[in-house]
Amino acid sequence: MSATPARLACLLLAFLGFFPGPGAAWEPDPGEVADGELVLGRISDDPRRHHDPLRALLDYVVPRMRSVGIRRGRVLMARDFQQMASYLRRGRVDWVTETAATGLLLAERSGGQVLVGTERNGVAMYRSLIFARRDSGIRSLADLRGRSIAFQNPQSTSAFYAPAATLLDAGVELEILLSPKDRPRSDATGYVFAQSESNIGTWVHKRLVDAGAFSNLDWNDLGRLPESMRADLVVIAETPDFPRGLEIVGSGMTAARVERLREVLLGAAADPAAREALRRFFGTDGFFAIDEAQRAGLQRLRDSAQQVRSRVE
Structure with a gap:
């Protein structure tokens, strides 16, 4: 069945970004x-x-x-x-x-x-953990200079804001990477967004990134971080509770x-x-x-x- 002119126009607008496309429910x-x-x-x-x-x-x-x-x-x-x-x-x-x-x-x-x-x-309260592989040689935030870290998304407190601030407070600058394969400059830590806590743990375990950050609740959730993976990881920093x-x-x-x-x-x-x-x-x-x-x-x-x-x- 061919599309009507009105439907074609709506699809074009959605493609151009005026409307969010099928499945969304925004009020413009x-x-x-x-x-x-x-x-x-x-x-x-x-x-x-x-x-x-x-x-x-x-x-x-x-x-x-x-x-x-x-x-x-x-x-x-x-x-x-x-x-x-x-x-x-x-x-x-x-x-x-x-x-x-x-x-x-x-x-x-x-x-x-x-x-x-x-x-x-x-x-009611939880905190963020920053972690790396045990065999990575990373034991402190300073060791993350020239390395990469995975956060969840730009809205996350436990998997972005809190750990990112912890790095900045430690004097470690952050720069965004194009992908996990991209590398930062030697005096900064590069970051990418993995979109889910499970991805963060997996990316660190598979060495796609050097470190990851999410909450202590995610660290103890075997559905997101199986024991077989967690045994290969080590926590290098924690934030205060929030x-x-x-x-x-x-x-x-x-x-x-x-x-x-x-x-x-x-x-x-x-x-x-x-x-x-x-x-x-x-x-x-x-x-x-x-x-x-x-x-x-x-x-x-x-x-x-x-x-x-x-x-x-």
Whole structure:
């Protein structure tokens, strides 16, 4: 069956980058948040997969915010950090769920604030590990000069921002590589994005890159790093702990709505009616208030993330 002129035009626009193509669900220019509406956002390269978990949590939250005028909810995805920061600044989204570093940067760029932390699979805090092969001769961060490291993606806290900042703090400069086969200059560490934690471990084990970085949870996950591979690897550096995730609210939300959303999220773990919504929301066990020690840690993480964005990206 031949394509219609209209379909051909849409396919051409998708190819040129005006539309994201089949399977995506972007809104190219979402309007202002409607009165009585709560918009939950997330940065995603697979919006169809992430829509349902966000929708499940919204369906639990919205009825519990009627006292502050919320009557309906909507999910809004962004394709990258810049787009989500713009949505927050312009009042297109009220609330964003993100990893710690990305969430902190979004809050700063938009004038928003950290609402609560997100616990997942029984874990509220975790840390990053930088590792290499035992037989590589790499035992310190300084040894990575002239070598390569695999991160996950530019939005990851545990597999990009935190380990990249650790390298910079140690005086090791970073430069992006064209591929794992590319090599950096002798006084810098070259980095590539492997897109998944499993790829990171495999690339290091197979010597495609010299080192890798991801969380201590991934290190102990036999599905992502089998014992037969882990036995050949050694951890050369660890970062301080940081939250698994953060919930960020924009500056356009009223104080009453911010406080009610905080109450609903903090109370969800003790509410049997929330159990299924939390399970579908990326395996979340609940949300937790950020204490003073954690706020100090988040400040350090934010400063580190800013350093990475200014010196690396």
